[in-house]
Amino acid sequence: MAEDTRLIHTGETGKPLVKTVAPPIQKGSTVLLPNAAALYDDDHFQTYGRQGLAAHDALKAGLCELEGAVGVALYPSGVSALSGAMLAVLKAGDEVLVVDTIYKPTRRFCDQVLKRFGVSTRYYDPSQSPQDLVASAGPATRLIVMESPGSLSFEMQDMAAIARLAKARGILTLADNTWGAGLIYKPLAHGIDISVQALTKYVGGHSDVFMGSAAASDPAIAKALDDGVLHLGWAVAPEDAYQMLRGLRTLSVRMARHGENGLKIARWLRTRPEVVEVLHPALPGASGHDLWARDYTGTCGLFGFVLQPTPPEKVEAFLDALEIFGLGFSWGGFESLAISCDDQLRSRSHRRTYAGPLMRLHIGLEDPADLIADLERGFAAL
Ligand SMILES: Cc1ncc(COP(=O)(O)O)c(C=O)c1O
Structure with a gap:
């Protein structure tokens, strides 16, 4: 073969990687399939790199462990995890109840994006009782978004009681649990449907990388979150996933x-x-x-x-x-x-x-x- 061809294909040894303590930072958009039948066999083969490779898989497994989840979706920032999780479960005509003390960019997303797509938002006082809050939900209410404590003024909400009452009405709950980091508070164990956090904060721990996650213990919700990431085409870099995993360990x-x-x-x-x-x-x-x-x-x-x-x-x-x-x-x-x-x-x-x-x-x-x-x-x- 000519030099150009040899140089293009050099390094494709096919040799299995040695095992290291940390996962490899595997980089790739192209995934090579073993044979022609595998090209369209999405059930058995990963056919594209955007869904994540070795470092992403290791991080997701670690976050599932942390959150007690069956599935965790990764997003390029905390804000995209919040917007992505909401987009994954809301549709035109729905109403979302959002705690008034929510992180401000989440509010901006509700007011400026969800509104354009026919989803209305009502902000509730964090001191409202869980009973009054859930009683105020109407037939269009699909989701209650909580953040406890609020990350500026530190009001606590009884998220477990809200989740219990909402579930009885068929309303989903989502917590921005960046303060609890999945470690000191476990939303899924308290009955909340979607646990979101800005990994940028405590999991990253070194103020140098952005990422967000949304975790669920219900397989149908976990699939909706994954599908949402797929539809919106979000991907996180393998180096960032590696760095997040390193943060998770400490x-x-x-x-x-x-x-x-x-x-x-x-x-x-x-x-x-x-x-x-x-x-x-x-x-x-x-x-x-x-x-x-x-x-x-x-x-x-x-x-x-x-x-x-x-x-x-x-x-x-x-x-x-x-x-x-x-x-x-x-x-x-x-x-x-x-x-x-x-x-x-x-x-x-x-x-x-x-x-x-x-x-x-x-x-x-x-x-x-x-x-x-x-x-x-x-x-x-x-
Ligand atoms: C409570 C809370 N949620 C979400 C975010 C968003 O995280 P990111 O900066 O990774 O988008 C922040 C960031 O300050 C936050 O404080």
Whole structure:
């Protein structure tokens, strides 16, 4: 054969791969089939790379284990997991009930995309009782979307009770469980139909890769999620799937430290005269603590606090004085972050007033004494 042909086909040894601890980062759009009959035999052969290869399969198996799921669909970001899961189960004419404290881009998707396709959204107050919420559902209500705690203001919902009552009415439930990461809260075990998380946060754990997942324990729902990914043509890179799997292996040890560090800082904040209230469901006496104690096996490092009334310039002075905490929106990585939240509360339908500015911290894996010293710098500036 000519050199061009030899170079094109070099490396096709067919030799089985040696076994390593981690899966190979297998890259490929083309999947080579063993014979002509296999080309159209989708039941027995994978015929295309978009559905995922070795690293994707290993990650999905790990996430099924974590979530107690029969199937997990992967998406290129947390937002696409939320939008993809909703698109997989909704149709024109349906209504979806969404908690008012939902992550803002999910709200944008409902208001700007689902609406165009004939799906209406009603936002409910997270403090509404499960009975009143489900009683408010009409004949068109197909799905209830929950997020507990809310990732800015940390309201807890009784998701198990909502799921139980919704199921009796034939309504599906979906939880954005990014806070619980499938580890400290298991939505499927509590009867929720679809457990979504932004893997970008705690599973990734290093603030350097985007991905989302939607998990189900009902095979029909798991298939609907898979079909949704197939129809929309989403794919995640094998390198990213590999990196996510690496994060998954250390999730529980990282989460324990995030939780422990976070509680230390939360307790310290409670002693500060500048702070009116600490919004951390794992903190005894805090709002939502009873539900947390009933259903959660641990906590992460994301929580909020309310400052004494103070003008916006002082809040900025507090944030700008921080040297260890970064000012940034994502969370779940190894590093500590701080933001002010008031600007994000304006889009809500059921507005709650706070005594002063609402702040959010993500507590990373640094030494908590250094983080406290940093916050002291902030309070001095404030
Ligand atoms: C609660 C919650 N859900 C979903 C997402 C979306 O994740 P991604 O940034 O991967 O799209 C975020 C991101 O901040 C989030 O905080």
